[in-house]
Amino acid sequence: MTTFYFVRHGKTELNLSLRFQGGAIDSPLLPIGVEQAIQAGRNLCDLSFDAAYVSTQKRAMDTANYILKENNFLDGLTVHYQDSLREIRFGKREGAEIDHTDEQTNYLRQRPDLYDPKAFGGETIDALVQRSTETIEKISKEYPDGKVLIVAHGVLLITLINSLTGKEKSRWREGGPLANTSISILEKEQNTEYYTIKSFNDISYQTQNEEA
Incomplete structure (x- = not known):
């Protein structure tokens, strides 16, 4: 059985200013x-991961570094950086202020089956889920009895998790948005098609308020 620990990156400047922060843009982690x-790392510090896979965007890589610095079992741990775990691309909307009255924005959040980013050159939900799922399936085969840390992004993770558990495309944003550095744990037996959620969007370990 493979156990995945999915973690969203920490809160960034663009998160704070409510702007699109997709796969072609980055902003620094806020304090x-x-x-x-760091708190997520302390919560996971006694887990011996067989591998860590991290998006190649700086906000995810920095988050992973802070998490792993707290871990008690780093000897021999390999960290892999994957372009396939980058956030969904928003095309011309990267860095733009989020318009909550926009139809496509609402589809992205509530009806991903209707989301069509053609007009602004964005990435489709299907392309996002296909590339991330292929990566997870490959990892699952490589570590059939392993514990694997995944550090990535909000839209990617919520759509991936819902897809892996067998939900229909219209429900791929269900339960979102994921909180910054939330931890979601999924398991998969090698002979089963879908994953089982053991913990979802967990931030119970956080002791500091987001408004601080």
Whole structure:
């Protein structure tokens, strides 16, 4: 059985200013984002991971570094950086202020089956889920009895998790958005099609308020 620990990156400047932060843009972790990552690391410090896979975007890589610095079992741990775990691309909307009255924005959040980013050159939900799922399936085969840390992004993780558990496309954003540095634990037996959620969007370990 493979056990995945999915963690969203810490809070960033663009998260705070409510702007699109997709796969083609980055912004630094806020001090609260660093603290969230450290606290997540302390929460996971006694887990011996067989591998860690991290998005190649700086906010995810920095979050992973803070998490792993707290871990008690780093000897021999290999960290892999994966372009396939980058956030969904928003095209011309990267860095733009989020318009909550926009139809496509609402589809992205509530009806991903209707989301069509063609007009602004964005990535489709299907492409996002396909590339991330292929990566997770490959890892699962490589570590059939392993514990694997995944550090990535909000839209990618919520759509991936819902897809892996067998939900229909219209429900791929269900339960979102994921909180910054939230931990979701999924398991998969090698002979089963879908994953089982053991913990979802957990931030119970956080001791510092996001508004701090």
